[in-house]
Amino acid sequence: MKIETHGGFYISQIKQLSSRIFEKLLKDNDIEEFNGPQGRILFVLWQKENLSISELGEKTSLAKTTLTSMLDRMADQGHIQRNPDSKDRRQIRITLTEKAKSLKNSYDAVTIQMNELFYEGFSDEEITRFDNMLAKVLNNLKQYKE
Amino acid sequence: MKIETHGGFYISQIKQLSSRIFEKLLKDNDIEEFNGPQGRILFVLWQKENLSISELGEKTSLAKTTLTSMLDRMADQGHIQRNPDSKDRRQIRITLTEKAKSLKNSYDAVTIQMNELFYEGFSDEEITRFDNMLAKVLNNLKQYKE
DNA sequence: ATAGAATAGTACTATATAGAACTATACGTC
DNA sequence: GACGTATAGTTCTATATAGTACTATTCTAT
Secondary structure (H helix, E strand, O other), X not given: OOOXXXXXXXXXXXXHHHHHHHHHHHHHOOOOOOOHHHHHHHHHXXXXXXXXHHHHHHHXXXXXXXXXXXXXXXXXXXXXXXXXXXXXXXXXXXXXXXHHHOOXXXXXXXXXXXXXXXXXXXXXXXXHHHHHHHHHHHHHHHHHOO | OOOOOOHHHHHHXXXXXXXXXXXXXXXXXXXXXXXXXXXXXXXXXXXXXXXXXXXXXXHHOOOHHHHHHHHHHHHHOOOEEEEEOOOOOOOEEEXXXXXXXXXHHHHHHHXXXXXXXXXXXXXXXXXXXXXXXXXXXXXXXXXHOO
16 A cells, blocks of 8 residues: 555544534534434434443444443433343443433434535445445454454 | 435544554554644644644644644643744744654654554555545535535 | 724633543353 | 452543633724
8 A cells, every 4th residue: 555545634534523513513403402422322322222331332432431421421411321230230231211212303303414414416326335435444443453 | 315324423433443543553653752633733734834723723624722722732742833923913823843843754654554454455446536535525524614 | 094893812611532540240260 | 169360330530622702913894
């Protein structure tokens, strides 16, 4: 690989800008209940509840120390609950409150707005190809972790 | 755009993991002088010095309030200097110290290691295509900003 | 020339983020 | 079964990150 690449530099910037824009869209849509980073955690829990904190970490790629404090805030705000695991007393299972479940639709609406902007000028085929490449990079990085 | 996309979710995760891996590579290469986020700022300044803080913000996609505190730390560590602009007294021009200039090679070496991992299994052509797509998304987001 | 708007940076505050060190529990080997 | 090791979470600390409110300076339209 001798060519010049800027992937990492682009990714950082895209992350920065999309986070700020997402935050703004939440505000524009009068969604005050959660913010972008919390949305990422909810996104995972809406798909599958009752995850342990470590599992949540794998699915979000966040460190578990990050999750501890975020889950603290989300519990304070009435979005999640910490439940002891019945079999392994080291583990904690995270479940959603009804309040949190009811927010999924608002989140989805904002995601659609976000995607329109994000993928402006992309054909459906290009989006698919791009998504696959991102998944591949993500997989490369996950491999490295061990 | 009716298809299911995960671009934003992937981007967040890639950003998270690559930041942590990059940090680890810096440590493995015994580079203690700067960290990942500071490296991003240095990367821009190595290409063109004497930027104002707003210009640095545009090129890194960081908010200027973020830069204020990061530049404080980087000045403390002897990497950058704040110089008053001679024409516009509101502006400050950022220059690199000799110490900071000498770090570029170490950074480049780590970037190469990082890219090898990041683009594992990509052909040169795919890398180029992927980079172009990232640039396009970044451009979309920058457009929106106004 | 001056008032009002725009721009550049900073101070302050809150959240996100993660590493290191820690505690409690479980597991694996003898 | 006991001891050493691995795993799950938390606490503590430091940096990154950005929004809001602020000050100082410049620009613009009259």
